[in-house]
Amino acid sequence: MNLNELSILSLYSAMAVYALAFIAFSFDLAKRSAAVKSAAELTGEAESRRAAAEESHGLKSGGTTTLTRISARIANDAATPYGRSASLRVGVSLTVLAWLIHLVADVLRGVAAERVPWANMYEFAMTGTLLIVTVFLIVLTRADLRFLGTFVTGMVLVLLGIAALRFYVEVAPLPPALQSAWLVIHVFVASLGTGFFALGFALSGVQLLQFRREASVAGPTGGRLRFLATLPSSATLENLAYRVNIIGFILWTFTLMAGSIWAEQAWGRYWGWDTKEVWTFIIWTIYAGYIHARATRGWRGSRSAWLAIIGFSAVMFNFGVVNVFFKGLHAYSGL
Amino acid sequence: MSRPSDHYDSPALAAVSQPRLGFTGWLRWFWRQLTNMRTALFLLLLLAIAAVPGSLVPQRSSDPNGVTQYFADNPDLAPVLDKVQAFDVYSSAWFSAIYLLLFISLIGCVIPRTKHHFQALRAKPPTTPARLSRLAGFTERTIPAGQSASLAVDSAKRMLKSGGYRVALFERGREFSVSAERGYLRETGNLVFHFALVGILITVGFGSGFGFSGQRVLVEGQTFVNTLLAYDSFNPGRFFNDESLKPYKLTLDDFKVKYETKNLKAYGQPLDFTADVTVTHRGEAPEKSQVKVNAPARTGGTDVYLLGNGYAPKITVKDPNGVVVFTDAVPFLPQDANLTSLGVVKVPDGLAEQLGLIGFFYPTQATMDSGAFFSSYPDLEYPLLTLNIYSGDLGLDKGVPTSVYALDTDKMTQLTGGKTGTKSIELKPGETQQLPNGLGSVTFDDANPGAKAGDFSGSVLRFASFDIHHDPTQLWVLTFAVLALLGLLTSLFVPRRRVWVKAIEEADGSVRLEYAGLARGEDPALESAVAELADRHTDLLLSTETAATASDKT
Numbered sequence: 001m002n003l004n005e006l007s008i009l010s011l012y013s014a015m016a017v018y019a020l021a022f023i024a025f026s027f028d029l030a031k032r033s034a035a036v037k038s039a040a041e042l043t044g045e046a047e048s049r050r051a052a053a054e055e056s057h058g059l060k061s062g063g064t065t066t067l068t069r070i071s072a073r074i075a076n077d078a079a080t081p082y083g084r085s086a087s088l089r090v091g092v093s094l095t096v097l098a099w100l101i102h103l104v105a106d107v108l109r110g111v112a113a114e115r116v117p118w119a120n121m122y123e124f125a126m127t128g129t130l131l132i133v134t135v136f137l138i139v140l141t142r143a144d145l146r147f148l149g150t151f152v153t154g155m156v157l158v159l160l161g162i163a164a165l166r167f168y169v170e171v172a173p174l175p176p177a178l179q180s181a182w183l184v185i186h187v188f189v190a191s192l193g194t195g196f197f198a199l200g201f202a203l204s205g206v207q208l209l210q211f212r213r214e215a216s217v218a219g220p221t222g223g224r225l226r227f228l229a230t231l232p233s234s235a236t237l238e239n240l241a242y243r244v245n246i247i248g249f250i251l252w253t254f255t256l257m258a259g260s261i262w263a264e265q266a267w268g269r270y271w272g273w274d275t276k277e278v279w280t281f282i283i284w285t286i287y288a289g290y291i292h293a294r295a296t297r298g299w300r301g302s303r304s305a306w307l308a309i310i311g312f313s314a315v316m317f318n319f320g321v322v323n324v325f326f327k328g329l330h331a332y333s334g335l
Numbered sequence: 336m337s338r339p340s341d342h343y344d345s346p347a348l349a350a351v352s353q354p355r356l357g358f359t360g361w362l363r364w365f366w367r368q369l370t371n372m373r374t375a376l377f378l379l380l381l382l383a384i385a386a387v388p389g390s391l392v393p394q395r396s397s398d399p400n401g402v403t404q405y406f407a408d409n410p411d412l413a414p415v416l417d418k419v420q421a422f423d424v425y426s427s428a429w430f431s432a433i434y435l436l437l438f439i440s441l442i443g444c445v446i447p448r449t450k451h452h453f454q455a456l457r458a459k460p461p462t463t464p465a466r467l468s469r470l471a472g473f474t475e476r477t478i479p480a481g482q483s484a485s486l487a488v489d490s491a492k493r494m495l496k497s498g499g500y501r502v503a504l505f506e507r508g509r510e511f512s513v514s515a516e517r518g519y520l521r522e523t524g525n526l527v528f529h530f531a532l533v534g535i536l537i538t539v540g541f542g543s544g545f546g547f548s549g550q551r552v553l554v555e556g557q558t559f560v561n562t563l564l565a566y567d568s569f570n571p572g573r574f575f576n577d578e579s580l581k582p583y584k585l586t587l588d589d590f591k592v593k594y595e596t597k598n599l600k601a602y603g604q605p606l607d608f609t610a611d612v613t614v615t616h617r618g619e620a621p622e623k624s625q626v627k628v629n630a631p632a633r634t635g636g637t638d639v640y641l642l643g644n645g646y647a648p649k650i651t652v653k654d655p656n657g658v659v660v661f662t663d664a665v666p667f668l669p670q671d672a673n674l675t676s677l678g679v680v681k682v683p684d685g686l687a688e689q690l691g692l693i694g695f696f697y698p699t700q701a702t703m704d705s706g707a708f709f710s711s712y713p714d715l716e717y718p719l720l721t722l723n724i725y726s727g728d729l730g731l732d733k734g735v736p737t738s739v740y741a742l743d744t745d746k747m748t749q750l751t752g753g754k755t756g757t758k759s760i761e762l763k764p765g766e767t768q769q770l771p772n773g774l775g776s777v778t779f780d781d782a783n784p785g786a787k788a789g790d791f792s793g794s795v796l797r798f799a800s801f802d803i804h805h806d807p808t809q810l811w812v813l814t815f816a817v818l819a820l821l822g823l824l825t826s827l828f829v830p831r832r833r834v835w836v837k838a839i840e841e842a843d844g845s846v847r848l849e850y851a852g853l854a855r856g857e858d859p860a861l862e863s864a865v866a867e868l869a870d871r872h873t874d875l876l877l878s879t880e881t882a883a884t885a886s887d888k889t
């Protein structure tokens with residue numbers, strides 16, 4: 001078995017473990033829903049429950065608050081407090097394990113190819129998803145976003161599945177057009193930015209659901225997605241999404257600039273409205289719009305969340321559709 | 336007004352009673368609309384949407400052949416699309432209108448903010464609010480009697496000042512307070528960012544008019560002199576003046592290609608292209624240099640890029656008496672990854688009839704089951720040139736420029752290949768064949784006649800196509816882009832906040848301390864910053880007190 005075959009084996013193993021993590025996280029969401037239901041039945045009046053929760057955590061009184069970490073604040077503003085969860089911890093542990101195997105797969109591919117493992121669609125997908133999970137795990141150490149586990153593992157699974165089945169190519173050396181230090185920088189930063197945008201997308205999505213729940217006449221514990229009551233309020237989710245998205249935006253700005261510098265070296269002009277350049281620009285503009293929306297009266301909240309969602313959809317479109325089906329100078333999908 | 340009135344942080348305007356709108360009134364109204372946040376947002380999103388069609392339809396600027404093809408494929412739709420400038424989206428009237436409006440809005444938005452910001456930079460922090468308890472991170476502490484409220488506030492002031500805050504002291508009865516503000520850099524960064532965008536637009540808009548780009552194909556051994564006439568094609572900017580061309584000489588000495596041979600799954604994939612060139616500036620000694628795909632040569636105020644390469648078989652045509660009527664290394668355009676290449680030779684004079692040759696060159700010729708030839712490897716393992724001969728009118732005399740890579744066969748008769756019944760001419764390097772109808776002969780010259788039999792590696796010359804550019808904006812655009820990035824970083828990550836510390840002397844002699852903050856913009860760490868300040872400040876006060884009491888006892 002050569003290194004590339006080992007890499008493939010590791011990748012499939014990682015996918016299996018991600019699948020298990022996905023199940024654990026889904027299980028946790030189901031348990032949250034159940035907890036919300038029983039809590040609602042116990043008190044009968046969810047609103048008082050929420051008030052009580054806030055009182056006991058000293059949020060409203062603001063008195064001698066000794067909060068030193070944002071995470072504390074995030075965990076505390078859920079409508080229904082949700083205790084420890086074994087499946088949540090299992091989910092996180094499995095994600096870490098899958099991430100390690102995924103990392104091995106990625107590194108082996110790089111060693112087998114004797115270069116960075118991001119030079120064609122298969123490798124972009126492999127490294128990009130690795131970075132999505134990396135960003136997720138790093139953010140977890142600062143804020144309790146474990147409730148996004150289902151989304152993250154689910155998305156990574158789907159992307160890796162597509163990569164392994166549709167994008168797979170054999171190890172090949174770099175064509176002269178890609179032999180540049182900018183491949184290392186530009187593509188890596190773009191993938192890292194995508195990791196942050198993915199998380200921002202998920203947070204904005206949950207924010208919209210949460211907002212609907214909060215505004216719904218059926219009461220805050222009604223509706224189908226009952227687990228939402230155990231998640232932070234839509235306002236907190238919005239702030240979190242913003243923080244994640246602006247990091248993504250800065251990385252994307254850098255991607256755009258690094259890409260231009262590379263384009264100048266390779267093609268003799270730093271900007272030529274090539275299809276891939278166009279889409280990078282569109283994405284940048286949408287997220288600039290998102291940041292503006294957050295500062296515009298009447299556009300904070302749900303409307304800006306939609307922009308973040310559209311922005312990430314454009315990122316995925318850029319990766320999955322523009323790379324494969326659009327004609328342009330960026331012909332490096334390897335397909 | 337510093338920020339647009341619909342910025343979320345601006346005070347809500349009372350419903351503006353409509354004054355009589357005269358002309359200037361309307362103008363002012365229009366200007367206010369143009370420079371508010373909602374318009375900026377709208378224009379930004381519109382710009383994103385307007386950029387999409389250019390990725391769906393080929394653009395003249397980046398893919399002119401694609402446009403020609405599109406016209407051929409969609410003869411009904413294409414002219415309609417052309418009317419709305421769909422093939423020139425990024426220079427179209429509508430796209431330009433959007434970004435120009437956006438930038439006018441931007442300037443109109445940023446200038447008043449800059450003015451306001453200069454004032455804010457010189458102003459004192461605002462008076463301490465009467466009630467801090469409603470503000471973010473409000474914290475109360477009490478220290479026992481024996482300390483003075485004004486000294487306590489003094490020490491808070493010093494602490495804040497060393498933390499980068501601008502501070503001002505206030506006193507109201509027995510209340511002493513310090514008001515502190517920091518993070519002006521945030522707004523500075525934001526303004527720098529927006530100005531840098533304007534800078535980019537202006538440099539690109541005007542500066543690029545002074546540049547040019549030109550293309551030139553060189554066969555190994557050929558020399559090019561940087562003058563207008565020497566270019567195969569040339570696109571000057573609006574303000575370009577050809578006296579700015581420095582007439583240096585550039586010779587393509589050698590073009591080296593390396594192909595993958597070990598990895599069977601990528602067999603024949605190019606690994607490296609290197610053009611060895613010699614550059615001679617007027618009155619200077621020749622200099623050796625190299626051009627590679629990601630490494631242009633920068634010389635004489637121009638950048639020389641390697642954009643393409645291929646084979647240039649040397650073909651000689653002689654008349655029946657053996658007099659040479661044509662001889663040249665003809666660049667053949669690659670058609671696939673294994674460099675099956677297509678080329679055209681035109682012989683207008685010297686023969687009984689005008690002659691046109693359409694040739695295919697296979698660096699490593701192989702035969703399909705159908706009998707058709709193809710190339711199975713891009714390097715010169717088993718080179719073969721096939722030629723179809725046409726005679727008649729080449730159409731060169733009408734004064735209409737024609738492409739050297741295409742042959743218009745409308746007024747010509749095919750003599751070999753296809754349905755003529757006569758076999759195409761097939762030549763290996765060094766071979767000669769007679770043309771049909773006793774027209775003369777054609778030779779595929781071997782570029783390296785001394786090589787061992789069977790070694791074809793040097794038998795055909797290569798050509799390289801160079802793009803030669805001069806773009807005076809590059810450095811400026813880069814500078815503005817870096818400024819934009821730095822501005823963005825500071826404006827998104829430097830927190831701008833106000834913090835107040837108030838000390839109130841209670842009736843019993845103890846001192847009640849109040850701490851609170853106010854975020855100006857996104858500031859996730861505000862509450863923890865206030866809490867930390869309260870901790871550090873009270874600790875300091877208590878420790879100086881214990882120190883004081885300790886020294887009292889001795």
Ligand code: HEM
Nearest residue numbers: 288291295339370371372375440441444524525528823826
């Ligand atoms: C080319 C057009 C524009 C782009 C690409 C753009 C982009 C951005 C970006 C990326 C930010 C966030 C970073 C920062 O705070 O510095 C921002 C902030 C801001 N922009 Fe723009 N902008 C544009 C035009 C405008 C216009 C026309 C206005 C005025 C109407 C404006 C007003 C603002 C304001 C007030 C903020 C601060 C937002 C806040 O308080 O958080 N921008 N812009």
